[in-house]
Amino acid sequence: MKYLFALCLFPLPGFAQDTALTDPTLIATGQQAFLDYCSACHGEEALGENGPDIQGSILKDVTEAVKGIDQMPEIWLEDGKPEAIAAFLMSLNPKVAEIKLRLEAAKQD
Numbered sequence: 001m002k003y004l005f006a007l008c009l010f011p012l013p014g015f016a017q018d019t020a021l022t023d024p025t026l027i028a029t030g031q032q033a034f035l036d037y038c039s040a041c042h043g044e045e046a047l048g049e050n051g052p053d054i055q056g057s058i059l060k061d062v063t064e065a066v067k068g069i070d071q072m073p074e075i076w077l078e079d080g081k082p083e084a085i086a087a088f089l090m091s092l093n094p095k096v097a098e099i100k101l102r103l104e105a106a107k108q109d
Helices: 002-009 017-022 024-037 059-065 081-092 094-108
Strands: none
Touching: 024 081, 059 081, 059 094, 081 094
């Protein structure tokens, strides 16, 4: 079941949720990308300033958001950046991320 969650979060071959949450390089890459692209609205810790609190967001949330939703404009990210940003956001609130992953997995059943 744990691997089903990983597939929902990171559809790239060989890329698992457990790795994302414990890979300091990936999280650091995600943090830098977040600071570059997202922090102006969501704050440096993703707690929300002009935009909402997005701690615990999963890859699905990131990939939908960068297409442009609500008041957020569309943003182009290089390959690998959405996954890295999701890893960073998940690391900020792993409990929320786990709940979101379980809900997504339940939708797939």
